[in-house]
Amino acid sequence: MEIPGVKAKVDRTFQAITGRTGPNPKCPFCLHDEWARTGLGRVVHIATVSEEDPTAETLFTTSLGFTCTHCGFVRLHEVDPANWGLPSVGIA
Numbered sequence: 001m002e003i004p005g006v007k008a009k010v011d012r013t014f015q016a017i018t019g020r021t022g023p024n025p026k027c028p029f030c031l032h033d034e035w036a037r038t039g040l041g042r043v044v045h046i047a048t049v050s051e052e053d054p055t056a057e058t059l060f061t062t063s064l065g066f067t068c069t070h071c072g073f074v075r076l077h078e079v080d081p082a083n084w085g086l087p088s089v090g091i092a
Contacts, residue, residue: 006084010041013064017077030071038065038074043084046076 024033044063050056063076
């Protein structure tokens with residue numbers, strides 16, 4: 001059995017998200033129901049900063065996003081960075 005590459009994992013994860021949300025959820029801003037993959041279907045890397053302690057270690061997470069084709073609203077679905085082989089702490 002072949003170990004899937006990141007692209008295959010991303011595609012499967014997008015499909016799983018669509019399976020849970022339905023293919024055409026309503027946009028919370030304009031109520032339009034058509035979405036495109038954000039960033040051509042790439043993994044979005046997000047740095048998180050503690051509001052209570054800005055000097056605390058920065059944590060990272062990854063998301064897959066969808067953009068409303070009508071108004072541009074972006075919805076992100078957090079996915080564990082380990083899914084793509086990335087650490088969740090200490091990378092920039």
